Amino acid sequence: xxxxxxxxxxxxxxxxxxxxxxxxxxxxxxxxxxxxxxxxxxxxxxxxxxxxxxxxxxxxxxxxxxxxxxxxxxxxxxxxxxxxxxxxxxxxxxxxxxxxxxxxxxxxxxxxxxxxxxxxxxxxxxxxxxxxxxxxxxxxxxxxxxxxxxxxxxxxxxxxxxxxxxxxxxxxxxxxxxxxxxxxxxxxxxxxxxxxxxxxxxxxxxxxxxxxxxxxxxxxxxxxxx
Amino acid sequence: xxxxxxxxxxxxxxxxxxxxxxxxxxxxxxxxxxxxxxxxxxxxxxxxxxxxxxxxxxxxxxxxxxxxxxxxxxxxxxxxxxxxxxxxxxxxxxxxxxxxxxxxxxxxxxxxxxxxxxxxxxxxxxxxxxxxxxxxxxxxxxxxxxxxxxxxxxxxxxxxxxxxxxxxxxxxxxxxxxxxxxxxxxxxxxxxxxxxxxxxxxxxxxxxxxxxxxxxxxxxxxxxxx
DNA sequence: ACCTGAACACCGTTCAAGT
DNA sequence: ACCTGAACACCGTTCAAGT
Numbered sequence: 001x002x003x004x005x006x007x008x009x010x011x012x013x014x015x016x017x018x019x020x021x022x023x024x025x026x027x028x029x030x031x032x033x034x035x036x037x038x039x040x041x042x043x044x045x046x047x048x049x050x051x052x053x054x055x056x057x058x059x060x061x062x063x064x065x066x067x068x069x070x071x072x073x074x075x076x077x078x079x080x081x082x083x084x085x086x087x088x089x090x091x092x093x094x095x096x097x098x099x100x101x102x103x104x105x106x107x108x109x110x111x112x113x114x115x116x117x118x119x120x121x122x123x124x125x126x127x128x129x130x131x132x133x134x135x136x137x138x139x140x141x142x143x144x145x146x147x148x149x150x151x152x153x154x155x156x157x158x159x160x161x162x163x164x165x166x167x168x169x170x171x172x173x174x175x176x177x178x179x180x181x182x183x184x185x186x187x188x189x190x191x192x193x194x195x196x197x198x199x200x201x202x203x204x205x206x207x208x209x210x211x212x213x214x215x216x217x218x219x220x221x222x223x224x225x226x
Numbered sequence: 227x228x229x230x231x232x233x234x235x236x237x238x239x240x241x242x243x244x245x246x247x248x249x250x251x252x253x254x255x256x257x258x259x260x261x262x263x264x265x266x267x268x269x270x271x272x273x274x275x276x277x278x279x280x281x282x283x284x285x286x287x288x289x290x291x292x293x294x295x296x297x298x299x300x301x302x303x304x305x306x307x308x309x310x311x312x313x314x315x316x317x318x319x320x321x322x323x324x325x326x327x328x329x330x331x332x333x334x335x336x337x338x339x340x341x342x343x344x345x346x347x348x349x350x351x352x353x354x355x356x357x358x359x360x361x362x363x364x365x366x367x368x369x370x371x372x373x374x375x376x377x378x379x380x381x382x383x384x385x386x387x388x389x390x391x392x393x394x395x396x397x398x399x400x401x402x403x404x405x406x407x408x409x410x411x412x413x414x415x416x417x418x419x420x421x422x423x424x425x426x427x428x429x430x431x432x433x434x435x436x437x438x439x440x441x442x443x444x445x446x447x448x449x450x451x452x
Numbered sequence: 453a454c455c456t457g458a459a460c461a462c463c464g465t466t467c468a469a470g471t
Numbered sequence: 472a473c474c475t476g477a478a479c480a481c482c483g484t485t486c487a488a489g490t
Contacts, residue, residue, distance in 0.1 A: 132417040146424035151437045158380045191358040198372035211377045214444030
């Protein structure tokens with residue numbers, strides 16, 4: 001789009017949409033979606049907004065701050081369980097965690113940043129509040145619910161990263177991995193070779209589901225022991 | 227050290243130690259230990275070895291390959307449980323996992339690369355073999371042991387990353403985090419504010435220990451249900 | 453044949469100079 | 472006063488030219 005031919009006051013219909021944190025984060029998320037995390041550079045985001053890299057620093061303190069803002073926006077997209085119901089708490093737990101995982105997986109790289117620096121934004125608090133509510137409804141003692149929430153968040157991030165890797169290039173990674181395990185010397189790695197199939201079995205959804213249930217069941221047992 | 231004054235055959239006492247993959251990885255690990263992951267650049271590693279960055283590509287395919295080689299070397303440092311004993315399996319499990327976590331935490335950034343791309347090296351196989359052996363000794367069904375090993379590896383990586391963050395700058399992150407939770411509006415986040423203390427309670431060792439036991443107990447329950 | 457200096461195509465961030 | 476072009480100090484990787 002060429003600059004407007006006639007000069008106008010700056011406030012009067014600017015030739016291009018004015019920059020804002022929103023616009024910067026939107027542009028960055030679009031690049032993330034289409035080209036991956038490593039393509040989200042200050043320079044490329046700036047170019048997408050038709051400006052120079054220096055202009056971004058008005059709205060974002062540095063690249064890490066931009067990444068954090070993107071992370072917040074992604075977390076805000078996750079729908080909550082609005083009516084926590086003790087009779088259906090485990091179903092609600094899986095539903096919430098699956099949505100978290102899917103949303104993170106749809107934004108490759110964001111889960112990795114969430115691991116390196118756990119979010120404390122409002123959106124993250126809403127998710128934590130919701131998660132705690134479900135776990136308490138399930139009968140976990142407050143301390144156990146708090147610790148379980150932390151561990152489950154870890155599992156969500158990890159599952160999202162695995163889903164990233166699966167989408168990006170290696171759709172049948174499990175097959176290659178099983179071959180790798182099975183191809184080892186049975187003398188040196190008897191268990192790995194004997195259980196190669198089990199080590200890679202289950203689709204990612206099932207593995208995630210099992211891990212979540214194990215954590216919850218283990219924590220429920222802990223609560224019961226008091 | 228200046229070049230030798232007298233010319234000699236190249237094979238005869240070279241002026242500086244000849245490069246090798248070992249030497250490159252050693253230099254990179256030294257930089258990692260003293261300056262962190264982001265300081266591990268091809269150029270800085272090369273400089274530490276008194277050469278130019280191009281020379282590294284003879285021994286390492288690219289930076290990512292160097293990182294992987296470093297990761298392998300770190301995993302190889304973890305001591306195994308040499309005599310798996312069904313009577314002491316849970317103690318052995320915690321001992322092994324604690325050593326894995328501590329070793330990873332002593333090399334900041336390596337755990338993050340291990341999450342992004344799980345290692346399949348020989349050293350990683352030895353750890354998996356050992357871990358599987360302990361879990362099977364504990365009575366887990368093979369499928370459950372395999373899945374538990376995966377989940378436990380996730381927890382180890384995560385605990386190591388948390389330990390990294392604690393060492394590097396924020397020793398009392400828990401305090402700040404609790405304040406952050408407690409400072410929220412009780413109307414909007416009743417559970418988070420009410421349980422702020424529980425959310426951050428326990429030292430990292432205890433939290434890790436509890437999470438590991440929860441996974442194991444949940445998986446044992448799963449085995450028992452069949 | 454092997455090694456590497458120099459170049460290429462990028463980075464994040466700063467700040468003086470312009471409007 | 473606000474914005475940004477241009478510069479600074481880095482990157483990873485390649486390859487032609489040298490030994």
